[in-house]
Amino acid sequence: MRLETGLWGLALPSLAATRSILTAASFEEKCLQFRPEASAGARVTLSDNDPSCGTNSQAVTADLCRVALSIPTSNRSSITYEMWLPEEWSGVAYEDLAYGTANGFATVGTNNGHNGTNGDTFYQNDDIVADFGWRSLHTSVVVGKKLTALFYGAAASKSYFICCSLGGRQGIHSAEVFPDDFDGIVAGAPAVDFNNLYSSRARYFTITGAADAQSFIAADTWQTTIHDEVLKQCDGIDGAMDGVIEDPTLCKFQPEALLCGAKKGGEDCLTGAQVQTVNKVFSDYLWPNGSLLLPGMQPGSEIAASGGLYNGKAYGPSVGWFKFAVLENPSWDPATFTTDDALIAGQKDPGGIRTWPSSLAAFEGRGGKILTHHGQQDQQITSFNSIRFYEHLAGGMGYAPEQMDHFYRFFRIPGMGHCGSGPGAWVIGQAGSSAVQGIPFDREHNVLAAVVDWVEKGVAPEALVGTKFVNDTVGAGIAYQHTHCKYPAKSIFKGGDHDPSEVGSWECV
Numbered sequence: 412m413r414l415e416t417g418l419w420g421l422a423l424p425s426l427a428a429t430r431s432i433l434t435a436a437s438f439e440e441k442c443l444q445f446r447p448e449a450s451a452g453a454r455v456t457l458s459d460n461d462p463s464c465g466t467n468s469q470a471v472t473a474d475l476c477r478v479a480l481s482i483p484t485s486n487r488s489s490i491t492y493e494m495w496l497p498e499e500w501s502g503v504a505y506e507d508l509a510y511g512t513a514n515g516f517a518t519v520g521t522n523n524g525h526n527g528t529n530g531d532t533f534y535q536n537d538d539i540v541a542d543f544g545w546r547s548l549h550t551s552v553v554v555g556k557k558l559t560a561l562f563y564g565a566a567a568s569k570s571y572f573i574c575c576s577l578g579g580r581q582g583i584h585s586a587e588v589f590p591d592d593f594d595g596i597v598a599g600a601p602a603v604d605f606n607n608l609y610s611s612r613a614r615y616f617t618i619t620g621a622a623d624a625q626s627f628i629a630a631d632t633w634q635t636t637i638h639d640e641v642l643k644q645c646d647g648i649d650g651a652m653d654g655v656i657e658d659p660t661l662c663k664f665q666p667e668a669l670l671c672g673a674k675k676g677g678e679d680c681l682t683g684a685q686v687q688t689v690n691k692v693f694s695d696y697l698w699p700n701g702s703l704l705l706p707g708m709q710p711g712s713e714i715a716a717s718g719g720l721y722n723g724k725a726y727g728p729s730v731g732w733f734k735f736a737v738l739e740n741p742s743w744d745p746a747t748f749t750t751d752d753a754l755i756a757g758q759k760d761p762g763g764i765r766t767w768p769s770s771l772a773a774f775e776g777r778g779g780k781i782l783t784h785h786g787q788q789d790q791q792i793t794s795f796n797s798i799r800f801y802e803h804l805a806g807g808m809g810y811a812p813e814q815m816d817h818f819y820r821f822f823r824i825p826g827m828g829h830c831g832s833g834p835g836a837w838v839i840g841q842a843g844s845s846a847v848q849g850i851p852f853d854r855e856h857n858v859l860a861a862v863v864d865w866v867e868k869g870v871a872p873e874a875l876v877g878t879k880f881v882n883d884t885v886g887a888g889i890a891y892q893h894t895h896c897k898y899p900a901k902s903i904f905k906g907g908d909h910d911p912s913e914v915g916s917w918e919c920v
Contacts, residue, residue: 530731544762575599633717769807786827836877849885
């Protein structure tokens with residue numbers, strides 16, 4: 412199964428209080444009363460995991476009590492539920508559960524109401540769609556808080572959520588609809604305005620065509636010819652030629668420079684049809700009346716998107732969503748996708764999944780905090796959509812950036828792909844990556860620690876220091892670090908004799 416809700420954790424009033432409740436012996440006895448699968452310092456075997464998730468085991472780095480449940484949510488739907496309870500409690504994917512327990516959180520994840528990565532179980536089953544849209548996460552919170560209190564003998568003082576992509580959307584949705592569920596939320600690359608996002612993903616196949624179409628561009632052309640030209644036109648805008656586009660909003664890429672005949676020798680060039688493909692990919696997706704449906708992709712993302720959204724095949728998750736949840740037509744041909752299908756998706760809004768709040772006043776009113784981040788080379792969700800959401804929310808609440816800062820802070824991460832990876836300093840403590848083991852668990856370097864300190868100490872994050880490891884391998888050492896600024900500030904290179912690989916060579920302006 413794929414634990415799409417990611418990670419959320421519960422914290423007791425203090426670690427000292429926890430240790431007084433449980434000794435090593437009583438922890439094991441307490442765990443066995445739950446009839447769990449207990450694991451400590453080894454790998455948990457996931458023999459029942461759906462093969463499409465690509466995970467059959469998970470390393471565990473803390474002594475913990477693992478509880479796995481199946482919880483019915485209706486007479487035709489249920490969620491698979493995992494709760495990992497560490498011996499020393501300070502207060503998804505299985506790797507997210509391991510991440511949370513390693514840092515002392517009682518941690519919960521669910522399969523979002525369906526196993527695997529296909530959408531066929533959505534077909535004619537609104538209950539599973541509801542689990543996917545919102546019910547799985549909320550149910551996990553309700554059950555998790557009860558089980559945690561039973562296990563540790565004390566109620567949780569705070570609860571936190573951290574995830575990315577679909578999980579990031581769930582965090583925003585939870586803040587809107589269930590403002591009491593979490594005290595702090597880390598929402599990475601949130602898939603907000605979900606139906607339009609999936610419509611945009613479905614559209615790319617109609618732009619590129621299949622691999623034999625004149626409009627199609629091979630992956631190596633995207634990754635070399637086009638990407639090299641993107642860097643040539645846009646890398647230096649920030650004053651540093653470092654292979655990373657600091658602010659893609661400033662990059663107005665002109666693919667016409669690659670038109671065959673315009674380049675000497677006619678090699679490594681694009682046909683007219685291919686130039687149109689590039690322009691469409693990087694242009695906003697509009698409704699027939701000219702209004703915005705979703706922003707276009709940001710330049711720089713083509714390296715990874717060439718093997719996914721632009722690979723000459725219909726994007727699988729969007730196909731499943733339209734076939735089984737939106738149109739309820741298993742024989743639907745994704746090559747026929749138009750804005751008519753996008754309109755149906757928006758009107759139907761299966762499971763109330765859209766997630767496009769114009770106010771989070773209730774969440775703010777109870778002291779809740781949200782930290783969002785988005786990679787500026789995201790190959791699956793355009794980073795421009797997070798800017799669009801920030802402005803939408805600020806406009807709906809009538810807030811200037813200084814007022815948004817009270818409860819909602821957004822960080823753009825240059826050179827980071829979808830939730831991680833890429834040429835930039837992308838390791839910021841996000842869940843789902845083993846690289847987080849190489850950075851300290853503090854508010855300067857780690858988004859989860861940052862939101863905890865914001866909630867519990869009132870210290871809000873002004874900037875984040877991202878880390879790039881050599882070959883993305885912790886053991887190989889740190890290649891460089893970079894300061895990521897709080898939106899709407901920009902990270903500006905100081906120039907002169909400054910080294911762009913040094914943290915102090917950049918400032919937030």
